[in-house]
Amino acid sequence: MTESESKIKNKTTGAWASLLKSLPTLLVLGVMGAGWMAMHHINSGGHSELIEDEFVKLTQVDHLLLPEGKVQAGKFGSEPVTTQEVRHEHTVPGRLRYDQTKHVDVKAPIDGIVTELVVSPGDLVKKGDLVAVIRSPEIGRARVEILKRQKDRDIAQQLLDRESKIATNLNRFIEMLDEGQSVDVIEDAFSDLALGNYRRQILSAYSRMRLADELVAKVRPLVESGSVSGRTVREREGERQLAETEYRTARDEASFEIDKSVMKAKADLTEAESQLSLAWQSLETLLGYAIEDGVKASMDDDAGATLEVRAPFDGSVESRTFAPNERVVRGDSLIVLANTDSLWVEANIRESDWPAVALRPGVAVEVTVPAIEGQAFPATVKYFGREVQANTNSVPLVAEIDNRSGILRPGMFVRVTVPMGDARQALSVRPKSLLQHENEQFVFVQTDAGAFKKVDVETGKTSDQWVEVKSGLSPGQLVVTDGAFLLKSELLLQGEGE
Template sequence: MTNVPARTEPTEPKESSNSNSGLLASIAKVGPTLFVLAVMGSGWLAVHQINTGAQPEEEESIVEVAAVPDSLTLPEGKVKAAKFESVPAQTQAMEHVHTIPGRIRYDETKHVDVKAPMDGILAEVLVTPGEHVQNGQLLAVLRSSEIGQARAEVLKRQKEHEIAQQMLQREVTLAKNLDQMSLMLDQGQPVDSIDNAMQNRALGAYRQDILSALSKMQLASELLSKIEPLANSGSVSGRTIRERQAERQIAETEFRTARDQATFAAKQAKINAEAKLSEADRQLNLAWQSVETLLGYKEDKAKVDLNNQEALSRLEIRAPFAGSVESRGFANNERVTRGESLIILANTDSLYVAANIRESDWSAVSLDQGTLVSVSVPALEDRVFEARIRYFGREVQADTNSVPLVATLKNSEGLLRPGMFVRVTIPIGKPREALSVKPESVVQHENQSFVFVDESGGTFKRVDVSTGQASDDWVELTNGLQPGQLVVTHGAFLLKSELLLQGESE
C-alpha cells in the first residue's frame, strides 16, 4: 500500500485568519486614545478661530476710543439753549471726613421726670401727653398731710418772728427814751420836771430805778444844805454834819450806779432782742425752705394764705421750664407714694446726638468743643442738620473699643424726635488746601474721569483729571488742571454726550 503525503493547503487559510483578529484587537485598544486626541484637536481649532475672529473687533474698539476728540465746538444757538455754567478751579480747604451711625436723644438738661415729692392723693392732673406747657404752669395738685405740717411750721415760725420783732422794737424805744432822760439829768432838771416830761414815754423799770435814786440824792442834798449853816453856831454837832455828808455821797453814788446799770441793761436788752430776731428769721427761712423743697418751686409768700385750712395740705406741682408733656403716670384721685413718676416733661427745642468714635477714628477726639458736624436723617429723606460737639466721653467702652460723642442739635422746626437713627459726619485730621471743582463738573467715560474747560466762543476742551477726597460741595483734583481754569459745572454731562456723538460720526 502506497503512503500519500499529507496536503498542506488547508493550513494557510488558518494563519491568515489569526492575523486579521490581532489587527482588530490592536485597533480596539488605541481607538479611545485617538478619539480623545481628535476631540482636543477640534477644540483647539475652535478656540483659535474664535480668538482670530475677535481680534478685529478689539482693534475696532481701540480705533473708536482713539477716535474720540479732545474738544468740540457747539453752535451759538445750542450754547444758549444749554445754558452752560462755568466756575474757575480754585483752592479749597479740604479735610477727610468719616460718617458714623448715631441716635437722637433728649437734652439731659431739658428732660425732667416730675416725681411725687411725698405720699398723698393726686387730686388733679391738669395736662395730657403731647400738650405744650409754659414755665411755672400748674401740672397737677397733690394733697398731703406732710406739706400741711410743713406749712404749719411756717405759721409757728412767723408768730415767733413777729414776737421777736416786737421785743426788739420795745428795746429800741426804751434805749431811745433812756437817752432822752439822761440828757435831762445831765442838764440838772428836777425830778418833777423829768417825771412829767417822761410820763408818756416807755422806760420800763429804768424809770423807777433812776428817778428813785435821783430823789434820794436830792433829798440828801437838801438835808445837808439845811444843817450846814448850823454847824458854825454849834447847834449841830460835827458828827451829824459828817453823817449827812456821807448820806449825800452814798445817794449820789447810788444814782450814778442806777444810771450806768440802766444804760448797760438797755444796750444788752437791745442786743439780745436783735439776736432773737435773727434766730427767728433763720428759723422762718428754714421753714419756708422745707416747704419749697417739698413743692419743688418757690412759693409766693405774699399771696399764699396759710390760715386757710384746706390750702395747708395743697401741693401744686408746676412745670420747671417750658416744654411738652411726654407722658403721665396717674389719673385723678389716685394714691401716690414718694418718688413715683407723675409726669415726664421735655423741651425738644434742642436735642442731643449720640454716636461712638471707634479706634480707627480716634483722631476726631482731638476736635474742640463747639466744632460743627453734619447730621443726616434718613427718616427725613436724608435732610442734613448742623450740630455742635458738646463733649467726648472720657472712658473707652470695653465691648466696642470706642468713646461716646455727644453733640447739640437745634430742633426749632420740631421735625426731629428722640430715638431717630442718624448718620453723623465728623472731620478726621486737619484741613489742607487743595485744588477743587464742583462735583457735577467731573464726568467719566471708559473708567477715566475728566472735566470740560470752557475756552469761550462755544469751544470746550476735554481734560483728563485724577480725583482725591470729595465732599458734598467740592471734589479734590490731584492732577490735570491748573488753578483759575474755567470748568463747566451745569451742562458737563451734555458736553460728554456731544463729544461721544461727534467721535462716532467721525
C-alpha cells in the same frame, strides 16, 4: 475568499459606515468650538484693546470747542478758583433722643391717696400747672411745722424791731441828757417814745446829779459869807461827783444792755429764719420741686394734708400710670413729662473718625433725616463721652438740636455730618466741578467763550461746599460748575470720533 477574510471585510465596512454617520455631528462640534474660541478672543484681548484705545483717545483729547448753539443749550456756569477755608467732613449714623434735662418721670413724693389726676397722655402743660393732688398726713405735719416756724420768725422780727427802736430812742435820749437839758424838757420829748426800763434808771440818776449840782451852786455863796463851813461844801461836791458817776454808769450800762438786746434779737431772728427755711426744704423734698416765693406767701392755716403735684416745666404728657382714688407709694411714677422743643442727637465716633474727637462743645454739626428729604437741621455739639466703649471702640457724641417746629421725633434715625480735623485755607473748587474717569480726577477750565480745557487735578480735603485742589489749577482760573458732566460726554464723543 476564506471565512476569516470575509469577517474582516465585514467589520471594516461597518466601521466606515459608522464614521460616515457621525461625520455631521463632528462637523457641528468643530464649528461651535471655533466660534467659542473667536468669541473668547473678542471678549478678552480684543475688547480690552478697544477700551485702551478709547482711553488713550480720551487722554489725548483735552480741548473742546463748542458751537454757540450747544453753549446756549448747555447753560454752562463757571467760577474762579479761589482760596477757601476747607475742613474735611464725615457722616456718621445717629439717633434722636429726648433732651434728658427735659424728660422727667414725675413721681409720687410721699405715700398717700391720689385724689385728683387732672392730665392725660398727649396733654400740653405749662410750668406750674396742676398735675395731680395727693392726700397724705405727712404733708399735713410738714405744713404745720412751717406755720409754727413762721410764727416764731414773726415774733423774732417783732422783738428785733422793738429793740432796734429802743436803741435809736435811747441814743437820742442820752444825747439830750449830755446836753444838760432839764428833766421836764426831756420827759416831754420822750413821753410817747419807747425806752423800756432804761428811762427810769437813767433819768433817776440824772435827776440826782442835777440836784447835787444845784446844792453845790447854793452852798458856795454861803461859804464866802462864812455861814457854811468849807467842809460842808466839800461834802456837797463829793455827793455831786458820786451822783455824776452813778449817772454815767447807768448810761453806759443802758447802752451796753440795749446793744446786747439788739444783737440777741438779730440772732433769734436768724435762728427762726433758718428753722423756717429747713421746714420749707422738708416740704419741698416731699413735693419733689421748689416752691416759689409767691406760693409760700399764700400758704395759710387751711392748707391741710393735701399735696398738689405741679409740672416742673413746659411740656407734653407722654404717659400716665394711676387713676383717681388709687393708693401710691413714694417713688411711684404718676406721669412722664417731656419737652421736645429741643432734642439730643446721639452718635458714635469710631476709631476711623478719631479726628472728630478734637471737636469742642459749641461746634456746629449738620443733621439730615432720611425720612425728611431735602432738609438739613443745624445742631450744636453738647459733649463727647470720656470713656471709649470696649465693644464698639467708639465714644458717644451728643449734640443739641432745635425742634420748636415739632417736625422731629425722638427715636428717628439720622445722619450726622461732623467736621474732621482743623480747618485750613486751601485752593478749592466746587464739588460739582470735579469729574472722574478711569480713576483719574479732572475739571474743565473755560479758556474762552465756548472753549474748554480738560485739566487733571489732585484733590485733598472735602466738605459739602468745597474740595481742596493740591495741584493742577491756579488761582483765578474759571472752572466749570454747571454743565461739567455735559462737557465730559462731549469729550468722550469727540474721542470716539477720532
